Every structure is written in structure tokens, then in C-alpha cells.
Amino acid sequence: MTADITIADLDHTYPGATTPTLRRVTLEVPAGTRTAVLGPSGSGKSTLLSIVAGLSTPTGGDVRLAGHSVLRQPPHRRDLGVVFQRPLLFPHLTVAENVAFGLRMRGTDRTAIRRRVAELLDAVSLPGYGERRSGELSGGQQQRVALARALAARPGVLLLDEPFSALDPQLRGDMRALLTELHRREGSTTLFVTHDRDEATDVADTVTVLLDGRVAQHAPPADLFRRPATLTVARFLGGADNAIPGTASAGHFDCPLGRLRLDTDHRGPGLLLIRPAAIVVGDHPGDNVVPATITAVTDRGTHLDIQATSGGVTLQLTTGPAAPLRPGDDTPLWLPPAHLSVVTP
Amino acid sequence: MNHRRTGLLLILPALATVVLLFGGGLGYGFAQSLGLAGFTDTPVGLAAYQRVTDGPAFTDGLLLSLWISTVATGLAVAIGVAAALALRHTAPGQRAATFLAQLGLPVPHLIGAVAIGLLLADSGLLARAARTVGVALPALVADPHAVAVIAEYVWKEAPFVLIVVLAALGGPVAEHERVAATLGARPRQVLRHVTLPLLAPSILAVAVLIFAFTLGAYEVPALLGSAYPQPLPVLAYQRFTAAELSGRAEGVAIALLIAVIAVAAALAYTGASRRAVGRVTGARR
Structure with a gap:
């Protein structure tokens, strides 16, 4: 079931830090849509994602998935899939076992798992790779397996943390197209963090520009370039x-x-x-x-x-x-x- | 071809040293055990091996040795791994544990054995403390189950396991655990399906080290063990220093049998760990 993401007045300051990483960040991602959080490094965008994933606890504010506050829930109860910058495939498992991981943990029956794994490996153009080990795959192939693994249990929310920035430019274009295609098939609400404005505008239907831990603008990609909200946003987007x-x-x-x-x-x-x-x-x-x-x-x-x-x-x-x-x-x-x-x- | 010859020449000094020191000693010992060398009245052949393996002393000693090594290794690994997993998320706890572990590591086993003896012996601290509250403890030192020997090994080796496992946990294990959690794995499932499989190569390596060491170590069972049965290293030393001329050959024979068992254990480990490492690093099985 695809779910909407509500981020309300989120504040976060790391222990010992003098300046906050996130300040009153408010963001609404309607169910089934794709939003990119675009910002330079240090803007707090990865922190935002890890808070939504349940890997960090914010100092203030709320995160709601499908209308329910999830701040008190550990990651494994949040019904989400996360793809990180590095594929992080489990090295002791085969490609198929990696993709099947989430379903296995939920106790899904073997036939259903096998069917879903085959379907996803097809979707990421890696049919027949199931028995291989992650070390035998290229970086792009590993990241495609990571995508398939994150989507296997049909999570309501898909979170991506700069998933393609470690790949070469040619491959990045293919991966964006693949992600758009997968989103069309699977429909998980997608929150995508990137510092690459082309990536943000290619993949997302709405872009949130995060500067210094604040939401500087939230708009469809074309509006962002045509009507930057502030001079800083315009500078960041190269339009000043x-x-x-x-x-x-x-x-x-x-x-x-x-x-x-x-x-x-x-x-x-x-x-x-x-x-x-x-x-x-x-x-x-x-x-x-x-x-x-x-x-x-x-x-x-x-x-x-x-x-x-x-x-x-x-x-x-x-x-x-x-x-x-x-x-x-x-x-x-x-x-x-x-x-x-x-x-x- | 030329390269290979140069390479061979380059490692020759190191190879010669190893062969001379290790192989030479071992070969001479082997010759002694066969009655081929040394001042001995042992006839040429397997007579020394027959004599030492004849009778219950050897079999009982072997079983006791395997018992001590297996139980000590198992307990040290279980305690060390559990402590590492419990301490990994608290920086102060980790620092304190590492400090304490490092404090214990340079203490020789001999000193450890004496300390354990003072603590666990019939007249030791523990027994006296128990007596004051009216409890009579069973014999812990020189008992048939070698409790004190195992306790000394665990006391010394569990911190070693802790340090090795903490180091292994510093790698990409935590990242994989996070991924598993986001995929819906409960903490127990993360431990079983991700953490332990990823730690398996380190745990196996440290386990075989402890097993091989405890199988061949002499001083702890000599100090804390019972008079009968005696584990193989003690048996070997006693035969080797015996008054009879045949003792030397017999002592060396037992020592070589220990080596054979240790090598067999190491080979079994290598097989197991190659499978485990293969699974972790992605190499083909």
C-alpha cells in the first residue's frame, strides 16, 4: 500500500553541535508521488532521510507515514525500503537471497518469494542473475539489485539517499529512467535525496530545495528554474x-x-x-x-x-x-x- | 621462468630459516620417536607410538585434552562474542572493556593459573568464603572435569575474542545491519541473518587459534589438573623427562600426535572457514 509522507516542523541538532542541522522542515509527499530533496552537501538532506527511515531520532517535530506518527517506531516497523549511496548488498547471500530478504523476514511463503524475486530481477533487467554473488556484479548492477531488494516487500514508502552518485554519468541516466519506470510499476511514494539538480528534475515530480537545514523552495522542477523563490535558490540552481x-x-x-x-x-x-x-x-x-x-x-x-x-x-x-x-x-x-x-x- | 627463479632465490633465506628451525627440530624429534636418533634404547620403528598409545592413560588423556579445548574454546567464544555485541553501542563501555581486556592479555598463563588456583582451590578464597556461609563447594582444582583449567583458559581467552570481534564489528557490519532493519528485519533476525554470518570468519579464526593453543599448552593443566587422567601435553612432558631411556622417544611421540590432532583441527577449520569466508566475500564455493 502506497502511503503519504508528512514531515512536520522537523528540528534536528546533533549532540554537541552548536548549529541545528534541520530547522522547522515541513514537507508533504502525497501517496504515489515522487519528491526530490535537493541540496548541497551539509544542507541536512541525508539527516532528513535517515530520520524518516528511523535511523536517527529528531530533536523536534513529527514524521507521519500514512497519517500515523512513526517517530516511536523502529525502522523495521515503518514499512519502507531504503536505497543508500552504496549498494550494501549482503555479501553472504546470493542476488536472489538479497532481493528476497525483506519477504523472508516477514515469513512470506517460498513460492510467492520466488515469483516476486523473478519479477523484480526482470524489472531491473537482471534476469538469470539470481544465483550470483554481489562481488560478481558491476557497481550499476549491484545498485539495481539494491533497488529490487528495497521494493520486494512492496513498501508504502521508498527512500533513496543519493543512490546513483557513485555511478558513472552514462549509467546514471539509465538508472534514472529505470527508477521512473519502477515507480510507475510499483507506485511506492518516493522520497529522493540528491545534490544533483538534473537528477532531481529528471526523477521527481516535485523538488524541495533544502539550504542550511531549511526548506528554501518546494515546487515542480520547471517552476524551480523559472521562478526561484530567493536569490540563494537561484544561485544554487545556477540561475543568478x-x-x-x-x-x-x-x-x-x-x-x-x-x-x-x-x-x-x-x-x-x-x-x-x-x-x-x-x-x-x-x-x-x-x-x-x-x-x-x-x-x-x-x-x-x-x-x-x-x-x-x-x-x-x-x-x-x-x-x-x-x-x-x-x-x-x-x-x-x-x-x-x-x-x-x-x-x- | 626467469622471474620464478628470481622469486625463489629471494625467498630462499627466509625459507631456509623456517625449514632449519621448524622442520629441523620437528624432523629430529620425529627421528627420535622412531628410535633413529638420540640416546635411546627404543628399537627402530613404531615401538614408541605403540607403547604410548597402549593402555587407558593415552585415551583418557586424549579425551580430557579434547574436552578441555572444546569447552574452553566454546565458552571463551560465547562470552567474548556476547560481550562484544553488548558493548559495541556504548563508547565508554567499549573503551573500558578494551582496557580491561588489554590489561589481562600480557599476563602469562602461568600467573593466571596460580591466581585461579588461589581462588578456586579447596583452601582457596572462594571455598573459604562459601564455608563461612555454610556451603561446601565441590573440588574445582585437580577435579576430573578440569574446571579450574577451563576457567583459566576462558578468563584469558574471552577478552582476546572480545577484542577480535569488536574490531570485526567496526567494519561494514553496522551498515548492513541498518539495511536489514529498513527491510523489516527485527533485531533478533538481524543478529541471526546478518550480524553473525558476517562475523563468522573472524569468530572461526579466533576459535581455531584458541583450540590449537589449549590443545598443546602444558603449564595450566600441569598446575591445576588432576593426577589422573592427565591431558596429552602433561603426559608428553612427563614421559620426556622420565628417568628411563625410552621416555624421550615416547614423549616426542605424544607431542607429535598432539601436533597431528591440532593440524587435523586446523584443516577442518580451514574447510569450514573457506566456506564461510566465501559466503561473505562472494568467492565461489
Whole structure:
């Protein structure tokens, strides 16, 4: 049975530490969905996961699985599956015995176990590997077995702690696709911790950005990039290259570029953010077209990094590698309203 | 080919030392036991072996030796492992236990035997304390079950097991236990299905060390054991230092038989541990 995860006002300070690791973290993961907790190392995201798993006890707040507080329950009573950064397969057991572990501990009958193990080994594309030992598998294969093992008993909640960060980049892409596919089949509510923003946006339907132990933003992946909640979030997501000071009012932002139309709740002085890749070179019918002069072009092979000035403001933008732009060219730039956001300076 | 010859040449000095010291002594002893060397009246052949294995003294001694080694090893391992598992989660407890264990390790068995003797003998502390409350204790020293001998071995070896198992627990065992708990294993199941299987190679290794040592050790049963039956090492020493000329050959014969039993035990262990290690490290059985 898939279950929703409620994290309410969670506080945690490690014994002897002066600053808290988690501060009033509140997070709701509806049943059957996938949420990624994205944060740099030291942001408290692994601590958060280990508290949900029951491997650490928080200093304050509550964790509810399927509506019931589980803080007083040890990990083995929480109906969950955890995949850690390292596969941690039991070395004294075969692949099949590893996958079967959770079911065996629950006393499931042998025929049912055998059927479920075969089904999962198929699902992680390792059919026929059942009799092997973990030492005979590659890192990616071991992590796939770990995934199968975590899902075998059909836990309500699947927790993943940077599960793919030890794998090489090519493999990581495959694993993300596999995880999405497995989630579609199994439906366990998934809470996924990562420092890799591509991983977070690929795998999750909602991303929670955790900075300094606080929830900085909780939004679908696209919104996160289009509308970062704060300058820190924008910086962490690599979207603070263009930060233009000005004043926001209802539907408008006045700055050296002129009066730009946008949709924001912000009022008064603020910073306008737009990602380099969101700026469109060329004219466009409607608002938000500003005249600009190209000052520098750097050919990166896959794209061009371009610097332009407009109204005394320097803008960073990127275009496709074939754009016919030279330093000194005058060109209009379109700043699409949907990609503009305003944050507190 | 050339590499192999160079390698052989390089290990030759070490090999020669080992062969000379270990093999030489053993070979000379073997020759003595066969009546081939030394100042002896033993006829050439297996006469010394026949004489020492003839009669109940050898059989009783062998059974007593196996009894002492098996019980002492079993108790030391059980106590050491239980203590390690109980202490692993408390840092101060672990430090204190390790300190106490290290305190005991350098004490020679001879001193340990004397101390145990003073404690457990008929006139010892325990017996006197028990007498004051009106309890008469059975004989614990020089008794047929070698209680004092086993007690000394357990007192000395259980801390050794504790230290080895604590070290083994410092490895990835704890991580695997956490995984097992998240997979729904209750603490008892974690112990049975994860902790003990992962510790098995270390436990087996330390067990065979203790078994082989206690099988061949002389001073503790000599001090605390009974006059009859006597375990094999005591028997061997007595024959070896006997007044008769034939004693030497007989003493060496018993010593070599102990070695054969110890080697057989070690081989049985190697087989068992290779299976256990294979299961843990993933090597093919």
C-alpha cells in the first residue's frame, strides 16, 4: 500500500553541535508521488532521510507515514525500503537471497518469494542473475539489485539517499529512467535525496530545495528554474547570472532595461532574474523586447556564450552554436515574461 | 621462468630459516620417536607410538585434552562474542572493556593459573568464603572435569575474542545491519541473518587459534589438573623427562600426535572457514 509522507516542523541538532542541522522542515509527499530533496552537501538532506527511515531520532517535530506518527517506531516497523549511496548488498547471500530478504523476514511463503524475486530481477533487467554473488556484479548492477531488494516487500514508502552518485554519468541516466519506470510499476511514494539538480528534475515530480537545514523552495522542477523563490535558490540552481536591480509593481518591473511586463507577487525594490538560455535573440511581437549590443562571443562548441549590453546593463545569454552573431552587432533581445522572476536582493 | 627463479632465490633465506628451525627440530624429534636418533634404547620403528598409545592413560588423556579445548574454546567464544555485541553501542563501555581486556592479555598463563588456583582451590578464597556461609563447594582444582583449567583458559581467552570481534564489528557490519532493519528485519533476525554470518570468519579464526593453543599448552593443566587422567601435553612432558631411556622417544611421540590432532583441527577449520569466508566475500564455493 502506497502511503503519504508528512514531515512536520522537523528540528534536528546533533549532540554537541552548536548549529541545528534541520530547522522547522515541513514537507508533504502525497501517496504515489515522487519528491526530490535537493541540496548541497551539509544542507541536512541525508539527516532528513535517515530520520524518516528511523535511523536517527529528531530533536523536534513529527514524521507521519500514512497519517500515523512513526517517530516511536523502529525502522523495521515503518514499512519502507531504503536505497543508500552504496549498494550494501549482503555479501553472504546470493542476488536472489538479497532481493528476497525483506519477504523472508516477514515469513512470506517460498513460492510467492520466488515469483516476486523473478519479477523484480526482470524489472531491473537482471534476469538469470539470481544465483550470483554481489562481488560478481558491476557497481550499476549491484545498485539495481539494491533497488529490487528495497521494493520486494512492496513498501508504502521508498527512500533513496543519493543512490546513483557513485555511478558513472552514462549509467546514471539509465538508472534514472529505470527508477521512473519502477515507480510507475510499483507506485511506492518516493522520497529522493540528491545534490544533483538534473537528477532531481529528471526523477521527481516535485523538488524541495533544502539550504542550511531549511526548506528554501518546494515546487515542480520547471517552476524551480523559472521562478526561484530567493536569490540563494537561484544561485544554487545556477540561475543568478543575470540579476538586474529595479523596482517591482503589479505586473511590471522598472529597471535600466526599461519597463518590463511580468507576473510577480513581489513589490518594491528587487532583483530581476532571467536564465541565459531563456533570452531570445531577435525581434518578437509584444512587450519585453530591448535593444542590445553584442560585446563578446565565446564558442563553446555545443553553444555560444554571449555577452550583451542594454541600457548600461550587461546580460549573459546563450544561443545555438550556429547563431550568426559577432561582437559589435546590434540586435533586439526578447525577455519572455514567463521566464522572468523577481527576488529580494 | 626467469622471474620464478628470481622469486625463489629471494625467498630462499627466509625459507631456509623456517625449514632449519621448524622442520629441523620437528624432523629430529620425529627421528627420535622412531628410535633413529638420540640416546635411546627404543628399537627402530613404531615401538614408541605403540607403547604410548597402549593402555587407558593415552585415551583418557586424549579425551580430557579434547574436552578441555572444546569447552574452553566454546565458552571463551560465547562470552567474548556476547560481550562484544553488548558493548559495541556504548563508547565508554567499549573503551573500558578494551582496557580491561588489554590489561589481562600480557599476563602469562602461568600467573593466571596460580591466581585461579588461589581462588578456586579447596583452601582457596572462594571455598573459604562459601564455608563461612555454610556451603561446601565441590573440588574445582585437580577435579576430573578440569574446571579450574577451563576457567583459566576462558578468563584469558574471552577478552582476546572480545577484542577480535569488536574490531570485526567496526567494519561494514553496522551498515548492513541498518539495511536489514529498513527491510523489516527485527533485531533478533538481524543478529541471526546478518550480524553473525558476517562475523563468522573472524569468530572461526579466533576459535581455531584458541583450540590449537589449549590443545598443546602444558603449564595450566600441569598446575591445576588432576593426577589422573592427565591431558596429552602433561603426559608428553612427563614421559620426556622420565628417568628411563625410552621416555624421550615416547614423549616426542605424544607431542607429535598432539601436533597431528591440532593440524587435523586446523584443516577442518580451514574447510569450514573457506566456506564461510566465501559466503561473505562472494568467492565461489
